[in-house]
Structures are given as C-alpha cells and as structure tokens.
Amino acid sequence: MQIVAFVxxxxxxxxxxxxxxxxxxxxxxxxxxxxxxxxSTPRPEKRANSWPRFCINSFLGVELVLFGVSQEKAxxxxxxxxxxxxxxxxxxxxxxxxKAGRRGWAFVPNRLPTMGPMRDExxxxxxxxxxxxxxxxxxxxxxxxxxxxxxPLQQREAVISSRLEGTYTLPEDLLLFDVEQEENDAVRIxxxxxxxxxxxxxxxxxxxxxxxxxxxxxxxxxxxxxxHLHKILMTGVRGKDKSPGKFRDxxxxxxxxxxxxxxxxxxxxxxxxxxxxxxxxxDETNALIKSYAVxxxxxxxxxxxxxxxxxxxxxxxxxxxxxxxLSMPWLYMSEFFExxxxxxxxxxxxxxxxxxxxxxxxxxxxxxxxxxxxxxxxCEHLRFLRDHYYAQVQGLGPRLREIVDMLFxxxxxxxxxxxxxxxxTEETARQDIKKMVDLGILSVRPKTRPRSFAxxxxxxxxxxxxxxxxxxxxxxxxxxSPPVTKG
Numbered sequence: 001m002q003i004v005a006f007v008x009x010x011x012x013x014x015x016x017x018x019x020x021x022x023x024x025x026x027x028x029x030x031x032x033x034x035x036x037x038x039x040s041t042p043r044p045e046k047r048a049n050s051w052p053r054f055c056i057n058s059f060l061g062v063e064l065v066l067f068g069v070s071q072e073k074a075x076x077x078x079x080x081x082x083x084x085x086x087x088x089x090x091x092x093x094x095x096x097x098x099k100a101g102r103r104g105w106a107f108v109p110n111r112l113p114t115m116g117p118m119r120d121e122x123x124x125x126x127x128x129x130x131x132x133x134x135x136x137x138x139x140x141x142x143x144x145x146x147x148x149x150x151x152p153l154q155q156r157e158a159v160i161s162s163r164l165e166g167t168y169t170l171p172e173d174l175l176l177f178d179v180e181q182e183e184n185d186a187v188r189i190x191x192x193x194x195x196x197x198x199x200x201x202x203x204x205x206x207x208x209x210x211x212x213x214x215x216x217x218x219x220x221x222x223x224x225x226x227x228h229l230h231k232i233l234m235t236g237v238r239g240k241d242k243s244p245g246k247f248r249d250x251x252x253x254x255x256x257x258x259x260x261x262x263x264x265x266x267x268x269x270x271x272x273x274x275x276x277x278x279x280x281x282x283d284e285t286n287a288l289i290k291s292y293a294v295x296x297x298x299x300x301x302x303x304x305x306x307x308x309x310x311x312x313x314x315x316x317x318x319x320x321x322x323x324x325x326l327s328m329p330w331l332y333m334s335e336f337f338e339x340x341x342x343x344x345x346x347x348x349x350x351x352x353x354x355x356x357x358x359x360x361x362x363x364x365x366x367x368x369x370x371x372x373x374x375x376x377x378x379c380e381h382l383r384f385l386r387d388h389y390y391a392q393v394q395g396l397g398p399r400l401r402e403i404v405d406m407l408f409x410x411x412x413x414x415x416x417x418x419x420x421x422x423x424x425t426e427e428t429a430r431q432d433i434k435k436m437v438d439l440g441i442l443s444v445r446p447k448t449r450p451r452s453f454a455x456x457x458x459x460x461x462x463x464x465x466x467x468x469x470x471x472x473x474x475x476x477x478x479x480x481s482p483p484v485t486k487g
Contacts, residue, residue, distance in 0.1 A: 080105050080262045088355035091300070096251055096265050106251065106262040107352055109272065109300040112279040112293055122358050122365075129288055129365035132372035133320065136330040139376060142383045148408040149379045150212075150328050152462040157332035158204035159463065161313050162197075164338050169201045171463045172445065175412035176452060177202055182410075182417070200237040204310055207232040211318045212329055221322055223277050226303075229314050233307050242305035247273065252305060261349060263302035272301045280319075287323035292364040294319055296351050313337070330375055336367035377466040382408065385457050392439050399424070399432055404441070411458040413442075414450050 082093055082105050091109040140146040159174060177198040207229045214225055231245030243249070247269045254261045264272055276297050284290035295316045302308045313334050321329035337344045340363075347363045350356035386408065393400035399422050406413060406421060419429035433453055436442040442453040461467075 080107060080260055085353045086355075089353055090351055090355050090357075094265065094268075096262065104262060106265050107300070108264040108268055109297055109352065111275045112297050119358060122362055125362055125365040125369075126286065126288060129368040129372075130324075132369040133288065133324055133326070133331060136372050136375060137326060139330050139379045140327050142379050145405070146328060148386075148405060149382055150330075151409045152382065152411075152458065153330065153332060153375060153378070154205055154208040156462050157208060157313075157317070157334055158201050160332075160338055161310055161334035162201045162204055164313075164334060164341070165309055167197050167200050169197050171459055172412070172454060173198055174201050174205075175410065175454065175459070176445070176448065178205070178410060179412050179414060179417070179452060183414075196237055199235075203233050203235055203237060204314070207310075207314050208317065208329070211314055212321070215318060215322050221280055221318060223273055225318075226273075226298075226311060226315060230304055230307055230311050233310050233314075238306075242307075247303045248305040250305065252302060254302065255345070261352070263300060269301065269303050273303055276301065288320070288365065288368065289361060291316060291319040291323060292361055293357075295364075296348060296360060299348055300352055331368065331371060332375070333364075333367055333371055335374070336371050340367070374466045378461065381461050381467045382458070385461055389441055389457075392441060393436070396435060397432075400436065403432060403436065407441075407455040407458055411455040411462070412445070413453050416450065 080093070085093060085107070089107075091107050093105045094108055095103060096106040097103055139149060142149065155171075155174065155178075159169065159171065162169070177195070181202060210232060211225065211229055214228070215221060219225065227245045227247075234242070234244035247266075249266045251265055252263065254263065276294065279290075279297070280294060282290075284293070295312055298312045298315060299308065304311065313332075317329045317332055320326070320331050343363065347356070347360045351360045386404065389404045389407075390401060393404060402422055403413070403418060406418070413433075415426050415429050415433060418433060419426045422429060422432070424432075433442060437444065437453065441455060441457070443456055445452045445454050
C-alpha cells in the first residue's frame with residue numbers, strides 16, 4: 001500500500017506520480033485534504049488523470065510526496081538520469097526548465113558521424129542483412145503486378161506500427177473503414193473512439209502510400225517529406241491539436257525514470273533536423289547502416305509533440321527502399337520492434353548514453369533478416385492464393401479474375417465499387433459477387449450497410465503468422481473461418 005502525505009514547501013515544482021486509479025488512495029487523499037483545509041476544499045474533476053494536476057494547482061505551497069521516496073529522487077522524476085550518460089555518449093546534456101519551472105537535463109544528439117571500421121562479426125551480419133533485403137526483390141517476380149502485394153504488406157505494417165503506440169484495431173474493422181473512406185471525396189472524421197482508432201491506423205497506411213508516391217515522383221527524402229508524413233498521420237486523431245505537420249515548440253519527455261529520455265529543447269529542433277537532412281543527402285557507404293543511423297537520430301531528436309514513433313517507422317521503410325534501390329518498399333520493421341519492444345528501446349537508449357552503435361546496428365540487422373524472410377514467405381502464400389482463386393473462377397468470365405485482383409488491393413468490397421471498376425450495372429456486379437460467395441472466395445460480413453463482402457483467405461494471409469517455407473503445405477482457405485486478429 002502506498003501512503004501519501006502533504007509536506008509544506010516553498011515551491012510546487014515536485015510532485016511524485018501516484019496511482020490515481022487506486023480507490024484507497026483517493027479516499028485517503030480526500031480525507032487528508034478535508035482534515036487539512038476543511039469542508040470548503042474544492043472538488044477535483046472525476047477524470048482519473050486529473051488528481052495530481054488538481055492537487056498541484058489547488059494547493060500552492062503544498063507538495064505531494066510518497067513516504068519512502070527521497071526528495072532528491074522525486075526531483076529527478078522529470079529529467080534524464082545523467083549518471084547513465086558516459087564519456088562515450090553521442091550527444092550533449094543541456095539544462096532545460098519544464099512547464100512547472102522544474103529544472104532538468106535534455107539530451108541533444110551530435111551530428112551523425114560517418115561510420116568507421118567495425119568488428120568483423122558486425123560486418124558479417126550486415127552482409128547477411130543486405131543479402132536478405134536483396135532477396136526481397138524476388139517479390140516483384142511473384143506476380144506480374146507486384147503492386148498487388150504491396151497494399152497487403154502496408155496494411156499489416158499500419159496495424160502493427162499503431163499497436164506499438166497503444167492503438168489496437170481489428171483487421172476487418174480497418175478494411176471496412178478503408179472501404180468507407182474510398183467512397184468519400186474527403187477524409188471522414190469518425191465521432192467515436194473505435195472509429196478514431198481505425199482512422200489512426202488508416203492514416204498510417206495512407207502515409208506509407210503517399211510516402212512511396214512522393215519518392216516515386218522524384219521528390220527528395222528531406223524535411224518536407226517528414227513534415228508531410230506527420231501531417232497525414234495526425235489528421236483527425238488524438239494529437240491533432242499538437243501541431244500536425246510542424247516541429248514542436250515545447251519540451252517533451254519519453255519513457256519513465258530511470259530510463260526516461262528527454263530529447264532536445266524546442267529551440268534546438270531546427271538545427272538538429274537540418275543536420276539530419278544533410279546526413280540523409282550524404283554518401284554514407286552502406287545504405288542499411290545509414291537507414292538505421294537515421295532512424296536512431298530521428299527518434300533521439302523527437303521533433304514532434306506526438307507521433308514521432310509512427311513517423312520514424314514510415315521514414316525507415318522509405319529510406320531502405322530508396323537507398324537500396326528496391327522497386328517498392330517491401331521491408332517493414334514494426335513487427336520485429338514490437339516483438340522485441342524492450343530491447344528496441346534499450347538499444348536506442350544505449351546509443352545515446354554509451355555510444356553503443358555496434359549493438360544497435362547488430363540488433364537492426366537481425367531484424368532485417370527476419371522481416372525480409374517473413375515478407376517473402378507471406379508474398380509467396382499470397383501468390384498461391386491468387387493462383388488458387390484464378391483456378392476457381394476459370395470459365396466463369398474475365399470479370400471474376402478482375403474481381404480477384406481487386407481483392408488483393410482491398411480484401412473488403414461492396415457491390416457499387418465492383419460495378420464501377422468493372423463497368424457493369426450493380427445487378428450484374430451483384431450476380432458476380434454471388435458466384436464468388438458460392439465458391440467460398442468471399443463471405444458476407446454481418447451488420448454492414450451497404451452490405452460488404454470479405455476475402456477471409458487474404459485477410460488471414462496478411463494478418464496471420466507467415467506460412468511454412470514449403471508452399472505445398474498451404475491449404476485452400478475457407479470463407480467460413482474466423483479472421484485472424486493477431487500480429
């Protein structure tokens with residue numbers, strides 16, 4: 001049990017975070033307040049997270065302290081633990097002042113260096129990772145229209161990357177949301193929380209698509225692209241009030257003490273991003289090393305009030321695609337980062353505090369190998385599904401093959417969109433869809449208006465675990481099987 005007490009103090013700078021959801025804490029706090037200040041004590045709002053703020057704002061000269069926590073440790077809660085930063089740190093510590101006037105330290109990363117000689121074992125894993133990424137180009141030979149595979153991979157990446165930020169959505173919910181957005185001329189902002197979460201994931205998918213188009217149109221990978229990605233990601237979702245498409249103008253902090261990380265103060269953001277842009281345009285010899293160095297630097301700068309992780313992971317996929325001359329951005333790392341979430345943050349922190357570049361790069365190269373192989377297996381399985389569906393609709397007319405191709409771009413369809421794409425009446429489209437339902441390729445999704453149809457086989461292949469290496473083990477999908485909702 002935690003015990004709280006009010007301690008007179010000349011300032012209100014330090015307040016140790018307590019557990020506002022603890023009912024006993026609320027009761028004790030209320031009792032202490034009334035005993036100390038009388039029945040006229042103003043009532044706080046009922047939101048759980050309003051209690052500490054209320055206590056600070058309401059009682060000038062009063063500090064909330066937990067017994068057993070020293071004043072010295074309490075004062076460090078809002079700053080980095082400077083003792084963890086060694087002589088090998090990759091930046092400088094600068095004093096900052098928080099909103100409540102509390103003084104602390106922020107980390108400002110140095111200009112990225114050109115990576116010099118490294119251990120032989122690191123270069124070995126870098127070579128393996130390069131070979132794995134190169135094998136991703138096999139994907140474009142899996143189908144005559146490789147873009148049919150890009151959409152499913154990007155949809156999966158959007159779901160998993162958003163999970164790293166605490167946003168969870170079901171694949172079918174996202175796909176239905178995507179269908180609804182396609183039917184509107186402008187982005188439709190949902191009014192409920194679930195819809196907002198779907199929009200957040202959909203924004204990530206849209207940022208991946210627009211980022212790829214940006215580079216394909218010959219525009220540079222620079223600050224303008226980064227700001228554009230952030231604006232897309234933050235449109236209409238939580239954080240929309242935190243300057244979408246603009247660098248932050250306030251101090252932020254990441255994580256919790258003692259691993260709390262305080263990135264550069266706002267007046268250093270522009271110069272840090274200018275240096276990053278220069279490095280992006282430089283001739284670092286190894287493209288993979290350069291990509292992960294940029295990812296570290298971007299996260300260390302943390303240039304936005306919110307959405308830094310999502311922007312950083314979109315940027316990473318674009319860097320790898322552009323600098324390794326991939327035909328399309330096939331590599332996505334969010335699944336690996338999520339599976340090794342603690343190590344991911346520790347490796348980033350280790351670069352800042354102790355210059356652990358080799359450990360960070362080795363970690364990323366291992367993830368590159370794993371994700372490359374998983375993407376190849378997933379795309380091969382999608383090819384198997386495509387061939388299986390083609391065989392099922394053979395002899396039933398060319399339109400059904402066209403609908404099969406539509407499903408690999410969007411595994412959720414509606415009659416009106418099929419009619420528009422195929423240039424037929426809605427009645428004809430309805431008859432075509434019925435044939436595919438009868439074949440088990442499509443299934444009717446309940447409680448959808450207008451009625452929607454999903455290809456469960458593709459949904460399972462995209463959002464489920466990658467299949468075994470042996471393609472002969474692939475089983476024809478069943479439209480009646482429940483959709484996979486995990487990773």
